[in-house]
Amino acid sequence: MNDSDVPARRPVIGLTTYLEQSQTGVWDVPAAFLPQVYFDSVIRAGGIVVLLPPQPVSPAIAGRVLDTLDGLIITGGKDVDPARYGQASHAATDEPRPDRDDWEHELLLGAIDRELPFLGICRGAQMLNVALGGTLHQHLPDVVGHGDYQAGGGVFNAVDVVVEPLSRLHGLLDARTEPLAVPVYHHQSIDRVGEGLVVTARTLEGVVQAVELAGVPFGVAVQWHPEQDADIRLFAGLVDAAARYRSGQEREERP
Numbered sequence: 082m083n084d085s086d087v088p089a090r091r092p093v094i095g096l097t098t099y100l101e102q103s104q105t106g107v108w109d110v111p112a113a114f115l116p117q118v119y120f121d122s123v124i125r126a127g128g129i130v131v132l133l134p135p136q137p138v139s140p141a142i143a144g145r146v147l148d149t150l151d152g153l154i155i156t157g158g159k160d161v162d163p164a165r166y167g168q169a170s171h172a173a174t175d176e177p178r179p180d181r182d183d184w185e186h187e188l189l190l191g192a193i194d195r196e197l198p199f200l201g202i203c204r205g206a207q208m209l210n211v212a213l214g215g216t217l218h219q220h221l222p223d224v225v226g227h228g229d230y231q232a233g234g235g236v237f238n239a240v241d242v243v244v245e246p247l248s249r250l251h252g253l254l255d256a257r258t259e260p261l262a263v264p265v266y267h268h269q270s271i272d273r274v275g276e277g278l279v280v281t282a283r284t285l286e287g288v289v290q291a292v293e294l295a296g297v298p299f300g301v302a303v304q305w306h307p308e309q310d311a312d313i314r315l316f317a318g319l320v321d322a323a324a325r326y327r328s329g330q331e332r333e334e335r336p
Contacts, residue, residue, distance in 0.1 A: 092151035092323035094128040096120060097185055097205075099158050100135045100178070118308040119156055119202075126316035128152065128323065133188070135181040143187035144195075151330075152198045152299075152323030155185050155205030157306065160269055163219055166211050171219035173268060186212050193297060198322035200315060201302030203267055206292060209302045213275030213294075221270050225286055230265050237264040237309050242290045248281035250291050250301060253318040260285060263305035270304060298322055 096119055103112035113134030120130040133146065147153070162177035163170050165186075170177075185205075189212045192199045201209045207217055222228045232238045241260035244251045254261065261282075271289040274280060282291035282303070294300030299322035307315045 091127055091129050092320055092327050093131055093149065094123050094152040094154060094320065094323060095131045095133045095146065095150040096123065096154045097156050097188065098132050098134045100181060115156060122308045122313050122316045123320065126313045126320040128320040135184045138184045138187045140187055140191065143191040147188065147191045147195060147197055150197065151327040152319050153188060153192050154319070155189060155199065155201045155208055157203035157205065159204070161204065161207050161211050161217065166216040168219065173220045193294065193300065196297050198299035198319055198326055200319045202308070203304055203306055206302035206304050207269060207271065210271045210275040210278060210292065213278060215271060215275030215278065216273040218270045218272045221268050221288065225288065231268040237266050237306060239263065240265050240284050242282045242284055245281045249293055250281045253314055263290065264309040265305045267304055298326070
């Protein structure tokens with residue numbers, strides 16, 4: 082972005098957070114948190130970070146939050162509640178986090194409505210798909226016959242993906258050399274694609290790894306974890322789009 086060296090002009094990026102039982106010192110309490118690699122990536126890309134913990138939400142509350150942002154990231158975390166896409170829970174599916182699901186659902190719909198640039202990461206891609214009427218494979222090993230997409234123990238495996246050549250994602254990643262190796266940690270994946278979404282990357286065996294929303298300036302979601310490999314290209318793309326969004330909003334507010 083052209084003005085990233087001027088702190089007051091840097092775009093503000095909101096990142097959703099976990100809400101889990103957490104320990105620090107003598108405390109063992111429910112707490113909102115987010116791994117540092119997420120916001121480090123945004124800062125390196127030239128953005129200012131604001132964390133958005135799950136909380137009671139309505140369209141009006143989500144809108145008030147989005148009014149303060151120039152861009153949004155829906156981050157990784159626990160599985161989306163399968164009841165949101167009309168399925169019973171698989172034995173391997175996480176206990177539902179309805180507070181986080183509700184929060185991110187409203188933030189996504191509000192961002193889409195106002196064309197606020199957004200990026201989904203892992204759960205964020207799944208949440209976007211479900212919010213737009215899509216479904217998920219609840220346990221990918223049942224579909225592909227192996228567990229390579231989630232090694233377990235906090236270890237990120239690398240898988241090869243093929244990026245659609247005319248997609249925004251292809252331009253952001255300059256993906257001329259394919260396949261592209263990306264870090265993954267997921268046991269679920271997109272099944273039926275949500276309304277308006279276009280698949281822009283798959284693994285060699287066909288597992289969806291990225292989608293984009295047509296008709297908005299920047300609506301990209303990836304199933305992998307770009308924050309894990311020090312690759313800030315997707316974050317830089319979001320920050321650049323957020324800067325343009327901010328400039329457009331400022332022009333509209335001028336008398």
